[in-house]
Amino acid sequence: MAAPRRRPTLARREARWGVLFLAPWLVGFLVFYAGPMVASLWLSFTDYDIVNPPRFVGLDNYRQMLADPMVARSLRNTVYYTVLHVPLTMAISLGLALLLNRVGRLSGFFRTVFYLPVMTPAVAVGILFLLLLNTQDGLVNGFLGWFGIDGPSWTTDPAWVMPGIVLMSLWSLGSTVVIYLAALQNVPRELHEAATVDGAGSWQRFRSVTLPMISGALFFTLIVNTIAALQMFTEVYTMFFGNQSTQQRFDADASTFYVIYLFQQAFQFLHMGFASALAWLLFLVILVITVVQLRLSKRWVYYESEES
Amino acid sequence: MTLPRRGPWRIVFVAALVVAAVIFVIPFVWLVSASLREPGYVFSTGLLPLPFHPENYREAFQAVPLPLWLFNSAVVGTAAAVSVTLSSAWVAFGFAYFRFPGRDLLFGLVLATMMLPFAVTMIPTYLIWSELKLTDTQVPLWAGNLFGSAFYIFLLRQFLLSLPRELFEAARVDGASYPALFWRVAFPLIRPALLVVLVFEFKASWTDLVKPLIYLRDESLFTLPRGLKVVLDRFGVRRRAGLAHRARGQRHRHDPDDHRVLPRPAPLHRRHRDHGPQGLSRARSGPCGRRGRWPSGSPRPAPPWSSGSGP
Known part of the structure; x- marks a missing residue:
């Protein structure tokens, strides 16, 4: 039943x-x-300062966004950083991963070394590089001095602030290295052997075998690093923002990233409506860039499962 | 792919890696060494901690409530890690074991939330906690984790899917309830993955600055990163403090171009207002006029559009 x-x-x-x-x-x-x-x-369509109730203002916030030079400036800074940071991270990581892939058992030790900075809190990284990049006595300029180069004012010269920040960001590229190494270890050895038999040199093998085989990993890191770079906040905020004394000593505009400006608008000036509009613009920018990258990826990313 | 090379090339590769590794490690060595130097010599070249001055550490502990901040970080980190592990495992089991219409659509939604920038939800989330009168407590730093987190749900689901379904069916036949299936069968079997989640989330919480920056005002509630930021903002440059305080050397006190040279620390009551985003404390102390949109003393002059705005 x-x-x-x-x-x-x-x-x-x-x-x-x-x-x-x-x-x-x-x-x-x-x-x-x-x-x-x-x-x-x-x-994002209101004027809201937490204390008073939100007041509908239509498209005012978006109009203000177009008029506010700091929005354009911070967006430009962020894009400038992303354009430097992402390709450099990928290139250097790939170089290190290729080396790691060739040294056998030793790679474990080096991998740990390259990964250590990733485990370091972003605040500590910011403080550390504020000191390392110091114009007079920082370690970086000290190193450049060995070669007779008079190092720039990384932390005070508006033109050099961004390269300094990129330099700092490169210290923490360990996770990308680990991803590339895993991808390299998955490339079947037979493919290389076959290419060698066909008379391919090492550069040709790299171009025509290794790169296509790890293009999936390259693509993944491209997307993830780009999205993260566009939202850069903690390290730079630690170094250059926070209170008056950290801020006023130099042209802070040069280091104002988009999310930092958003954060200031929201929690320092209590322009919650304006900040929400900024957040939506960021979302839109990230979405567009990601979709474009996805589209373009069809031309250069190779997925084994799709063939044959 | 290729076999580890033998012979001269291998030596070249290893040498290149050693050089790279040295570059990666030097900042750490320098940091430790500088923290042990006498305050005036933080920037002295060389990596040896000379003149040796380990008292920096004692002084740091005296200057700021480091043990308290450590404790706070540990509490918040543990709460965040444990809550996200339990909730994500629970939800992941729901996605992995049960079959019901709309499941895959919901899972797509889980993955989609990973794409959403933090900035978009940041303000409304703050308003929620503020409505619950929980800002200025540590609750917002971890309580969101009680509802699972997309990345971990995804990770744990993958692990759960790799378990043979017969295992669960056998337990069902033996009369196990669904919660027992989760707690007594699935949970022990994915313990390594759970450990990964615990470690990841603890690290994420341990190093996070953004949430403490938004939610914490009272210094006795600070986590370590938040405390470190205050130390930098406040002592940035006190002469006596060594790198344990992250301070500057004495030699370049008069270099006007250098940000290390900051004004003398303000008296405490002024300083207190100085750290961190200041708007919120101001808002709490009383309504700030809509007209005064750009608080005086803001680092930027009011942009052109602000003058005409307002009712």
Whole structure:
């Protein structure tokens, strides 16, 4: 008697329990993602300073965004940083990973060394490089001095602030190295052997075998590093922002990243509406860049499973 | 791919790696060494901690409540790591084991949340905690983790999917309930993955500056990164402090071009207002007029558009 009724009950019971298991995430999604997204979109059309209730101002915030020179400036700074940081990170990481891939068992030790900076808190990295990049006695300029180069004012000269920040960011490229190394170790040896038999030199093997085989990993790091670079905050905020004395000593505009400006607008000046509009522009920029990269990737990323 | 090379090339590769490794390690060595030097010699070239001055550490402990901040970081980090591990595993089990309509769509949604920049949800999330009167407590630093986190849900689901389904069915036949299935079968089997999540999240929480910057005002609640930022902002340059305080050397006190040379530390009551984003404390102390959108003493002059705005 129970047999015919049992099946649907079981399926329904399973579904009910399934929802119960997903419940925490569903609640979190509604409260911390869906709700805030709607709220932030609404806030971006209002004038809101926390103390007084939001006042609808239509497109004013977006108009202000176009008029405010700091928005363009911070966006330019951020893009400048991203354009330097991402390719350099990828190139140097690939170089290190290729070396690691050739030294056998020793690679474990070096990999740990390259990964150590990744484990260092961003605040500490910021403070450390504020000292290392010091114009007079910083280690970087000391090193350049050995070669007779009079190092630039990394932390005070607006033209050199960004290269200094990029230099700092390169110290923490360990995670990219680890990803590339894993990808390199997955390249089948037979492919290299076959290419060698066909008379390919080492450069040709690199160009035509290694690169296509790790293009998936290259693409992944391109996307992830770009998204992260566009949201750069902690290290730079630590170095150049915070209170008046950290800030006023030099032209802070040169180091104002987009998210830093957003943060200042939101929590320093309490322009919550304006900051929400800034956040949506950031979201849009990231979305567009990611979609473009995805599109372009079809031309150069090779997935083994798609062929044959 | 290729076999580890033998012979001269291998030596070249290893040498290149050694050079790279030295470059990566030197900042650490320099930091440790400078923290042990006499305050005036923080920048003296060379990597030896001379003149040796380990008292920097004692002085750092005296100058700021380091043990308290360490304790706070440990508490917040543990709460964040444990809550995200338990909740993410629970949710991941839901995605991995149960079959019901709409599941894959929801899982797509989980992955989609990973794409959303923190900045978009930052302000409304702050308003939620503020509404709950939980700003200025450590709760917002970890409580969001009770609802699982997309990346960890994804990771743990992959692990759970690799377990043979027969295992769970056998347990069901033996009369195990679904929670027992999760707690007594799945949970022990993915322990290595759970450990990874614990470590990742603890590290993320341990190093995070953004949330403490937004939510914490009271110094006794600070986590270490937040405290470190205050130390930099406040002592940045006190002459007596060594690198344990991250301070400057004495020699270049008069270089006007150098940011290390900061004004003398303000008296405490002024200084207190000085650190961190100041707007919120101001808002709390009383309504700030809409007209005064750009607080006086703000680092930037009001942009052209602000003059005409307002009702």
